Amino acid sequence: MKQALLFTLLLTAGAAQAHCWAANAAEPISNDGLPVNHASFKPLHAAMDAFEAQAKPNPGLLALPDVRLRITRAVMDSDEPTRRPREAVIHAQGFGPKTWSGTGCDIHAQAAQRIGPRAGFSVFINSPMATMNRWAHDEQLSAYLEGERGEAMQGWPVYRDCAVIGPDRRIPWVPVPVGEMLAYFEREQQRKIADWDRSNAGALQPFDLADMERKAEKIRPQNAQAAELLLKVARERKANEGRNHALLLKSRQMLLDELDDLRRTRAAMTAEQLGEHYRLGAGRHRLPTPAEAGRPLKRLVKLDPSFPWDARNRTRIQLLTVCASTHPNNPAYAQPMRDAVAALDLARVAALLN
Incomplete structure (x- = not known):
């Protein structure tokens, strides 16, 4: 109760920082060497524009105390370019005073990269492993530790505090058999x-x-x-x-x-x-x-070979993963950011699937 009251007071104290958005940032090139604004990336940027329109007025972000807000974009190639489309990510994040530059809303890029955001949320586009960590790999199997399953968000499955939005509500992985x-x-x-x-x-x-x-x-x-x-x-x-x-x-x-x-x-x-x-x-x-038979143990999964990826149209939006994120040193922001993601209109996000 005391922690909740303290966070409420901090939100009130930080109201003066509301709507303080730094200029958008972007990785200058994709990880395969193309400029981030390459003409072929237009569909990815259109999807990120739609998310940005929801992110900037989000009350959870605007209420964060002692932060300057920033949108960051990146476009990447897939690790299986012959089977999966390009990936992209857009982050809407709040950065603490140690990253600030000047008296306006500027953020020092190097400091932001080194220290990281205090809180925020992100949309990963066409990124099937956004919620998973690789656990085992060889030439025949790549197995991942499945993210913790959470309560569904607006009808979408949730793993590791991320809503996974896929065609027909499919997730892009399947369990690994024993x-x-x-x-x-x-x-x-x-x-x-x-x-x-x-x-x-x-x-x-x-x-x-x-x-x-x-x-x-x-x-x-x-x-x-x-x-x-x-x-x-x-x-x-x-x-x-x-x-x-x-x-x-x-x-x-x-x-x-x-x-x-x-x-x-x-x-x-x-x-x-x-x-x-x-x-x-x-x-x-x-x-x-035998003692663990009824316990909810972590599962290993692998990418679903039957997931309907379209690798011919490499900027088609085929999977969206919406995640809350907080810096490990700022655990008090975790629940407010989950609430901020829950306040997003995920139906509008899902409409970006094509």
Whole structure:
């Protein structure tokens, strides 16, 4: 209650900063080298214009205390340009006094980048991973930690405080099945064994003590002390060679045992069990323990290969993710920013899908 009262007082105290918008900012070029205002990006900017028209009068943003507000835009290419369209993002954010420049509403660009905003919200365009962090990756699978599921916002699904707005209310990812994740772990274990073999190939070769003795005798006339030290080290290494090789081979066997255990685990599962959604538990291979069976564990997901991306029209608006954001050092802004996003007309945002 005291924190809520304090934040209300801060909002009142900061009323003088309301409507203080700095000039818009933009990354000068896309991440593939095209200028941000390239003619081909016009549909993306049109969508960002529509969002900006909602953001600038948003009461949640305008009530933030001790901030100067700024719109920032960026256009990016997709990490799969042959399958997915271009991505873009527009941020409406409030920056604290340490980023201010001059007496008007200017913001120091470098300071803003270094310190970050106190609060704000963003729209990510055609960015399926805006709410996810990559958890595992190889040539066959990219798995992501699914964002925490929240209460639906104006009918749209919410993950990690972001409303995900897609065609027919679809989200662009699907769960990773247990069998697919165990297959990834098996490939990863095989890679570890191969790396071990490459790293230790030389160490498992028999040590040539006779060669080191000849080298020691060659340097003895010039430096007898160095020759004796070389001999001592070489003879100790030879004496311990069997034990050291055994320790190395034991560590390799542990990698092999883990691989065998993975294969036994997969072989013991039914098709139904292998098809279940993979959830991060505390058991072997991060599978849930019996005690965790009813708990809401985090899921791993992958991009949905059937999501209807149109990569031929690369600036078509096909997915929108609206997110509240706050700087970690300003947790008091989190709920007001969630409320500010909830106050947006998401139907108008969804109308941008084409």
